[in-house]
Amino acid sequence: xxxxxxxxxxxxxxxxxxxxxxxxxxxxxxxxxxxxxxxxxxxxxxxxxxxxxxxxxxxxxxxxxxxxxxxxxxxxxxxxxxxxxxxxxxxxxxxxxxxxxxxxxxxxxxxxxxxxxxxxxxxxxxxxxxxxxxxxxxxxxxxxxxxxxxxxxxxxxxxxxxxxxxxxxxxxxxxxxxxxxxxxxxxxxxxxxxxxxxxxxxxxxxxxxxxxxxxxxxxxxxxxxxxxxxxxxxxxxxxxxxxxxxxxxxxxxxxxxxxxxxxxxxxxxxxxxxxxxxxxxxxxxxxxxxxxxxxxxxxxxxxxxxxxxxxxxxxxxxxxxxxxxxxxxxxxxxxx
Amino acid sequence: xxxxxxxxxxxxxxxxxxxxxxxxxxxxxxxxxxxxxxxxxxxxxxxxxxxxxxxxxxxxxxxxxxxxxxxxxxxxxxxxxxxxxxxxxxxxxxxxxxxxxxxxxxxxxxxxxxxxxxxxxxxxxxxxxxxxxxxxxxxxxxxxxxxxxxxxxxxxxxxxxxxxxxxxxxxxxxxxxxxxxxxxxxxxxxxxxxxxxxxxxxxxxxxxxxxxxxxxxxxxxxxxxxxxxxxxxxxxxxxxxxxxxxxxxxxxxxxxxxxxxxxxxxxxxxxxxxxxxxxxxxxxxxxxxxxxxxxxxxxxxxxxxxxxxxxxxxxxxxxxxxx
Numbered sequence: 001x002x003x004x005x006x007x008x009x010x011x012x013x014x015x016x017x018x019x020x021x022x023x024x025x026x027x028x029x030x031x032x033x034x035x036x037x038x039x040x041x042x043x044x045x046x047x048x049x050x051x052x053x054x055x056x057x058x059x060x061x062x063x064x065x066x067x068x069x070x071x072x073x074x075x076x077x078x079x080x081x082x083x084x085x086x087x088x089x090x091x092x093x094x095x096x097x098x099x100x101x102x103x104x105x106x107x108x109x110x111x112x113x114x115x116x117x118x119x120x121x122x123x124x125x126x127x128x129x130x131x132x133x134x135x136x137x138x139x140x141x142x143x144x145x146x147x148x149x150x151x152x153x154x155x156x157x158x159x160x161x162x163x164x165x166x167x168x169x170x171x172x173x174x175x176x177x178x179x180x181x182x183x184x185x186x187x188x189x190x191x192x193x194x195x196x197x198x199x200x201x202x203x204x205x206x207x208x209x210x211x212x213x214x215x216x217x218x219x220x221x222x223x224x225x226x227x228x229x230x231x232x233x234x235x236x237x238x239x240x241x242x243x244x245x246x247x248x249x250x251x252x253x254x255x256x257x258x259x260x261x262x263x264x265x266x267x268x269x270x271x272x273x274x275x276x277x278x279x280x281x282x283x284x285x286x287x288x289x290x291x292x293x294x295x296x297x298x299x300x301x302x303x304x305x306x307x308x309x310x311x312x313x314x315x316x317x318x319x320x321x322x323x324x325x326x327x328x329x330x331x332x333x334x335x336x
Numbered sequence: 337x338x339x340x341x342x343x344x345x346x347x348x349x350x351x352x353x354x355x356x357x358x359x360x361x362x363x364x365x366x367x368x369x370x371x372x373x374x375x376x377x378x379x380x381x382x383x384x385x386x387x388x389x390x391x392x393x394x395x396x397x398x399x400x401x402x403x404x405x406x407x408x409x410x411x412x413x414x415x416x417x418x419x420x421x422x423x424x425x426x427x428x429x430x431x432x433x434x435x436x437x438x439x440x441x442x443x444x445x446x447x448x449x450x451x452x453x454x455x456x457x458x459x460x461x462x463x464x465x466x467x468x469x470x471x472x473x474x475x476x477x478x479x480x481x482x483x484x485x486x487x488x489x490x491x492x493x494x495x496x497x498x499x500x501x502x503x504x505x506x507x508x509x510x511x512x513x514x515x516x517x518x519x520x521x522x523x524x525x526x527x528x529x530x531x532x533x534x535x536x537x538x539x540x541x542x543x544x545x546x547x548x549x550x551x552x553x554x555x556x557x558x559x560x561x562x563x564x565x566x567x568x569x570x571x572x573x574x575x576x577x578x579x580x581x582x583x584x585x586x587x588x589x590x591x592x593x594x595x596x597x598x599x600x601x602x603x604x605x606x607x608x609x610x611x612x613x614x615x616x617x618x619x620x621x622x623x624x625x626x627x628x629x630x631x632x633x634x635x636x637x638x639x640x641x642x643x644x645x646x647x648x649x650x651x652x653x654x655x656x657x658x659x
Binding site: 127233234235237238239240241242243244245246253256257330331332333 | 443
């Protein structure tokens, strides 16, 4: 019963958040100067045609009425029609979605695995050169702008060294694997298409590193701090005095307790990565939602921009719900 | 009889920015098999540090053992590697700490934490270790041990947790138990229960116990011998009855006078002054600035432990005057 109740509570929280997100993005996109109808018809269109199109698009209605129209559509899963491409926004977004998710998941995996690893190393070898090294790496990560880092790795690994591809998801002469999930790596494994697998992994490396690096740095710092705190606890002393080897104390007795704050951060990270993908996708011409939304912004394509925002917000809220559900597994004192 | 643990002339210093703090200044302790030895002294006198030194748990980067030896079962412990210490800890020498509330890992069930050590030190299978854990919980008088092994630490009271910790400490057959203020954090009725249990279990298994406490009443109840520590030195040691009834060292006397006594009409007496700064401890006897009976020698030379009667040792220059 309490499980059902909390599920209902979480769902209603989700709805409230989405309502807020839709309202804010709607208002923001409608107060920015610019006329989508004008964008569509061009500078030389006459006033009558412009008026007609504005009427067709509903742009002549009061803003609040436009919002309710939009909300009505949203409730039926209709994100509107893209002004730029004249296709439904939802299906457009879904076309680009797998590419973004693939990149985000890889960046996430990279950030979490290396972040937790480096944080652990840092805490275990506190105040030694290893710790100082990770600290420098982390500070660089937090302070390097993504666009700069992206250009630099492209310059080095793509242009000068030529080790890794710098754009797209696959080499141009390779056919994408048969679509199952839309994630090329997964699809090529499922279909046994090793050529596509190799190419898609190679294409993922640079964008993954760029996108994940900042988060890696934040995670490493947090893991280090919470590990150091946990290692001071009495139960670590008990474990030590019972003769449990140091490596086992670190990965078994301390890590699990230190991960609790980290899991929160990882949940937030996912949202940041989805947002950060916009920049990364632009730099590496990655055909994902980020690139789509940038193109839409330059075209004042409101429905597309809002659709993207709402989709990302929904994923973000869902991920954080999952994080909430993870707490009781990590910390038995928290009851779900 | 050979002592199980023999600490002689142990000097431990801590490096700090202000210099070296000489926290243990040449202490001597002997503990015989099956014996309960109380180690008393105020906070900061070096009691816990002594226990940590025995287990090799001194902070490696700041603590320095400059002199002395710690013999356990006739073998030197100082200079052993971390790996050798790991083999001793929990298997031959165990420790119970002051704060039971936080001394068990909050993320694992009681049974799992006990099983881990049993598997590590006794090489038992999972199933055997589980049975052994239940048996040990029964041994420390925990009701419903089958249920408790499946519980998390937060589901147990402080007294229960201390019982579990005691069971864990003894479960692999340690000959020496270092109990660092094991009852200080518990309320008085539970304190008495835990002490009784410790005594009963240790007597049954023949375990020697070094009981660290600042509570003379606890010593009187449980120990055969007591060593009084002041500022990194043992100032007096001997059988509990002797030391508590006929204290010889001015510090021990002052400690006993500072015990509240409900029948007494006189006001409670405190020891004037405070524990000296260990970065620049007083020369000679470290107690001399607070001592009523101080004389010239006390300010210049450190007194050594000397026999005053059978097994009763005192480190005080005033003893010369009695002879």
